[in-house]
Amino acid sequence: MRSTHRLLLVEDNQADVRLTTEALRETGAGVTLTVARDGVEAIDLLVTQRHQPDLILLDLNLPRCDGREVLRRVKSDPSLAHIPIVILTTSSADSDVRACYRLGTNAYVIKPVDLDRFFAVIGAIERFWLGAARLTAQPERRES
Numbered sequence: 001m002r003s004t005h006r007l008l009l010v011e012d013n014q015a016d017v018r019l020t021t022e023a024l025r026e027t028g029a030g031v032t033l034t035v036a037r038d039g040v041e042a043i044d045l046l047v048t049q050r051h052q053p054d055l056i057l058l059d060l061n062l063p064r065c066d067g068r069e070v071l072r073r074v075k076s077d078p079s080l081a082h083i084p085i086v087i088l089t090t091s092s093a094d095s096d097v098r099a100c101y102r103l104g105t106n107a108y109v110i111k112p113v114d115l116d117r118f119f120a121v122i123g124a125i126e127r128f129w130l131g132a133a134r135l136t137a138q139p140e141r142r143e144s
Contacts, residue, residue: 004030005130008053010042010070011035011088012062016111020057020088023122029130039065043073046080053083055129058105060089060096068099075104084133086125 007024011017017035024031034053036042039062046052056074060067067087074080084106089096092110100108109125112118 004032005055006032006034006051006053007130008042008045008056009033009035010039010056010058010062010067012037012059016059019115019118020122023119024126026119027123027126029126031126031130038063039067039070042070046074046083047077052080055125056083056085057088057125058085060087060091060100068103071100071103071105084129086129088125 009017009020011020021033024033034045036045041064042056042058042062043065058067058070062070067089071085071087074083074085081104085104086107086109087100087105088109088111090111097108106129107125109121112121
């Protein structure tokens with residue numbers, strides 16, 4: 001049996017939350033999924049959780065604090081920057097892709113509209129990031 005990985009899904013669209021949850025269930029990976037409905041909730045979870053996620057799936061268009069700002073804040077915080085972030089969005093705009101990579105995203109994935117393709121993409125993300133890729137642990141705190 002594979003070890004359980006923690007995944008933070010930052011998504012305000014309830015239908016996409018349900019689809020992602022079902023797609024992860026179908027992979028059989030045993031992922032512990034936490035959902036943040038907006039960027040403010042995501043940042044709050046990341047700074048207050050004792051156990052940080054192994055991977056963040058982040059939508060760009062979010063209420064209160066958009067995904068670009070979440071990405072910028074996570075990647076600029078030394079205690080969070082090690083967490084891989086996969087942008088999972090409907091935007092195919094080159095400006096969004098470039099901006100996200102400049103801010104430090106680990107991957108940019110456009111949400112497929114076809115259900116089978118959506119499930120395949122979520123499965124591929126899970127297999128690569130939580131199966132094949134070697135993830136780093138939370139950095140050790142240095143004593144002053």
